[in-house]
Amino acid sequence: MPDGLVKAIPFEDLIAAARARSQDGWRADLNDQAKARYHVAGWPHARTESWKYTNLNALAGSDFTLAEGGAATGAAVPEDAILAIDAPRIVLVNGVLDPALSNLDALPGGVVLTRLAEAGESDRAVMASLLSEESSTDGLPLAALNAATLSDALILDIATGAVPETAVHVISVGAGENKAFAPRLLIRAGEDSFADVIESHVGGGAEVYFSNSVTQVTVAKGARLGHYRLQNEALGAFHVALTTAEVAEGAVYDNFVLSLGARLARNEIRGEITGARVEYRINGAYMASGTRHLDNTTFIDHAAAGSRSREVYKGVLADASRGVFQGKILVRQDAQQTDGYQMNRAMLMSDRAEIDSKPELEIYADDVRCSHGATVGELEEDHLFYLQARGIDRDTARRLLVSAYIDEAIDEIHSEPVREAMKQRAGDWLAQNLSGDGA
Amino acid sequence: MSLLKIENLHATIDDKEILKGINLEMGPGEIHAIMGPNGSGKSTLSYVLAGRDGYEVTEGSVTFKGKDLLELEADERANEGIFLAFQYPVEIPGVAGMTFLRESYNAKLRHHGEPEADAMQFLKMVRAKAKTLNMNDDMLKRPVNVGFSGGEKKRNEILQMAVLEPSLAILDETDSGLDIDALKLVSEGVNALRNEGRSMLIITHYQRLLNHIQPDFVHVLAHGKIQRSGGKELALELEANGYADFAEEAA
Ligand SMILES: Nc1ncnc2c1ncn2[C@@H]1O[C@H](COP(=O)(O)OP(=O)(O)O)[C@@H](O)[C@H]1O
Numbered sequence: 001m002p003d004g005l006v007k008a009i010p011f012e013d014l015i016a017a018a019r020a021r022s023q024d025g026w027r028a029d030l031n032d033q034a035k036a037r038y039h040v041a042g043w044p045h046a047r048t049e050s051w052k053y054t055n056l057n058a059l060a061g062s063d064f065t066l067a068e069g070g071a072a073t074g075a076a077v078p079e080d081a082i083l084a085i086d087a088p089r090i091v092l093v094n095g096v097l098d099p100a101l102s103n104l105d106a107l108p109g110g111v112v113l114t115r116l117a118e119a120g121e122s123d124r125a126v127m128a129s130l131l132s133e134e135s136s137t138d139g140l141p142l143a144a145l146n147a148a149t150l151s152d153a154l155i156l157d158i159a160t161g162a163v164p165e166t167a168v169h170v171i172s173v174g175a176g177e178n179k180a181f182a183p184r185l186l187i188r189a190g191e192d193s194f195a196d197v198i199e200s201h202v203g204g205g206a207e208v209y210f211s212n213s214v215t216q217v218t219v220a221k222g223a224r225l226g227h228y229r230l231q232n233e234a235l236g237a238f239h240v241a242l243t244t245a246e247v248a249e250g251a252v253y254d255n256f257v258l259s260l261g262a263r264l265a266r267n268e269i270r271g272e273i274t275g276a277r278v279e280y281r282i283n284g285a286y287m288a289s290g291t292r293h294l295d296n297t298t299f300i301d302h303a304a305a306g307s308r309s310r311e312v313y314k315g316v317l318a319d320a321s322r323g324v325f326q327g328k329i330l331v332r333q334d335a336q337q338t339d340g341y342q343m344n345r346a347m348l349m350s351d352r353a354e355i356d357s358k359p360e361l362e363i364y365a366d367d368v369r370c371s372h373g374a375t376v377g378e379l380e381e382d383h384l385f386y387l388q389a390r391g392i393d394r395d396t397a398r399r400l401l402v403s404a405y406i407d408e409a410i411d412e413i414h415s416e417p418v419r420e421a422m423k424q425r426a427g428d429w430l431a432q433n434l435s436g437d438g439a
Numbered sequence: 440m441s442l443l444k445i446e447n448l449h450a451t452i453d454d455k456e457i458l459k460g461i462n463l464e465m466g467p468g469e470i471h472a473i474m475g476p477n478g479s480g481k482s483t484l485s486y487v488l489a490g491r492d493g494y495e496v497t498e499g500s501v502t503f504k505g506k507d508l509l510e511l512e513a514d515e516r517a518n519e520g521i522f523l524a525f526q527y528p529v530e531i532p533g534v535a536g537m538t539f540l541r542e543s544y545n546a547k548l549r550h551h552g553e554p555e556a557d558a559m560q561f562l563k564m565v566r567a568k569a570k571t572l573n574m575n576d577d578m579l580k581r582p583v584n585v586g587f588s589g590g591e592k593k594r595n596e597i598l599q600m601a602v603l604e605p606s607l608a609i610l611d612e613t614d615s616g617l618d619i620d621a622l623k624l625v626s627e628g629v630n631a632l633r634n635e636g637r638s639m640l641i642i643t644h645y646q647r648l649l650n651h652i653q654p655d656f657v658h659v660l661a662h663g664k665i666q667r668s669g670g671k672e673l674a675l676e677l678e679a680n681g682y683a684d685f686a687e688e689a690a
């Protein structure tokens with residue numbers, strides 16, 4: 001390619017700022033390796049297949065400064081934005097653990113938290129290899145950017161056989177105007193453990209910021225992990241999130257993501273099923289108004305025989321908002337008796353709203369059951385009239401019907417309190433966004 | 440004073456005139472039956488009265504309790520006391536029957552400036568009414584009409600009517616698709632709701648429903664107009680002769 005056509009890759013300044021802060025040689029090495037991966041991957045452009053419906057120009061064209069690591073920001077947790085769950089908290093402000101806002105002492109037995117910022121010699125090798133695990137080839141430059149700019153990383157270890165008494169709530173608060181930060185969370189569910197980890201990603205006063213998060217999950221043999229995420233960022237924020245999940249034999253991974261906030265958000269989940277009898281569940285709901293853009297991109301790799309995956313996503317798109325759903329299921333040759341189900345449904349509340357839906361099945365085994373579907377619909381006039389003819393005003397009728405529609409996805413969540421907490425936030429969204437005729 | 444007064448009502452769907460000058464007056468407590476061949480505009484009349492979008496009134500007026508009914512939104516009409524039992528009640532996935540009933544009951548209370556109902560007492564009241572219609576708790580918990588048989592849907596309409604206690608009930612072919620037992624059950628439900636303050640407009644194609652619910656007046660609707668009005672003996676005459684007579688009258 002002639003030199004003149006090589007576009008500068010964005011956010012070099014953030015990487016340089018992070019590098020300058022790395023006092024330790026090993027942290028500097030991590031930065032450098034991540035930077036190299038970021039360069040190899042390259043910034044997604046219009047022809048990058050996995051990003052073809054989500055244009056990152058507005059993000060690349062914005063100026064951010066790297067959020068300070070560790071400095072007290074005076075931020076508070078916005079209680080009415082996070083999932084209302086009775087569970088000990090691990091609060092990250094601009095990607096950095098804030099012990100004062102957290103209840104680290106209250107973490108349930110069987111759950112151990114380790115911080116990158118305080119990693120001893122023995123943890124370093126583990127950290128280093130985990131941080132570099134995201135591949136540089138699969139259109140994941142933002143994950144490499146995360147590694148190149150992160151100020152901290154957290155490992156949550158759930159001990160073998162542990163059944164913690166409560167869930168653990170990780171809360172990421174974006175509190176700096178025009179700041180960029182890179183939350184990194186590793187969840188390792190030990191064999192036969194049974195736990196719930198919840199993430200709330202919210203704004204804490206700042207309007208415009210860039211949260212570039214990565215969560216890496218491993219679910220060991222026979223473990224059950226509920227992993228639930230609420231994306232309720234400030235409405236001017238950019239939110240790019242990658243979740244990777246590696247799920248071993250006999251394990252259950254129950255994931256749900258509710259996306260409500262941000263001006264542009266990507267929720268990408270890449271899962272690998274490495275053993276038999278796995279129950280791999282990734283479900284979600286997305287609700288957008290204004291000109292918001294919500295992208296859900298998932299990849300399920302059935303790398304072993306005899307497992308099941310289930311994916312139900314439902315979206316509500318009002319005004320001129322845009323939704324993207326890309327769902328790929330790969331069934332490798334050895335993954336016989338795979339049972340895969342995928343469904344994306346979107347409801348358009350206005351004729352200016354748009355959904356791009358791209359399901360993709362790639363199947364190399366011959367004895368499998370895989371189905372997928374996508375529907376796009378509108379509120380049915382018949383339903384609205386039926387409710388109105390019983391005295392329910394049109395706005396309330398719309399909210400009732402949309403809420404029923406979204407609840408169907410939320411009901412996939414195994415944990416009852418999380419289900420209720422998600423419905424509460426979805427209800428808030430409806431109350432704020434579905435008054436007036438919307439069209 | 441009449442409860443409902445329809446004068447020279449003309450209405451179109453997609454610029455096609457369906458109602459071509461309906462005149463009808465109903466007093467409190469009266470039961471009127473409207474009979475007529477398929478496609479004569481019976482459901483259209485019921486929708487125009489209930490306030491469905493897409494039906495344009497091009498001429499005439501409808502006065503309900505002294506108010507201009509056509510000025511009101513569908514939900515306001517319902518809260519003012521108009522109840523339409525649908526010919527084809529829709530299934531509403533995800534909205535529990537009880538939630539739906541409570542929403543509509545409370546909407547009516549709010550409309551009249553009254554406090555919302557106590558949830559437990561409301562549940563009790565609904566259960567008692569459901570029982571007389573042979574509807575169990577499971578049917579109340581399920582999403583509105585989802586998976587209901589045709590007869591169950593019609594019974595559900597009558598239950599809603601019993602709960603909402605309208606002053607004007609419009610029953611659009613509530614008898615269609617019912618077997619004899621279901622027809623009896625539904626008719627008993629309707630008769631139980633008869634009182635001097637509640638009027639009913641019973642739309643039907645056949646006169647068999649009128650054996651169970653005795654009307655005070657019978658009107659024949661054909662070609663968008665009421666062609667004849669009379670007492671209940673008119674229904675028997677129609678049963679014997681069919682609607683053939685009215686093809687000519689309109690021509
Ligand atoms: N949505 C519609 N669009 C166009 N024509 C309609 C619509 N609904 C009903 N019609 C027509 O209006 C006429 C009356 O229909 P309807 O009121 O349903 O009759 P009935 O209930 O007496 O059988 C019929 O000719 C029917 O085809």
Ligand SMILES: [Mg+2]
Binds near residue numbers: 481482483526611612
């Ligand atoms: Mg009809």
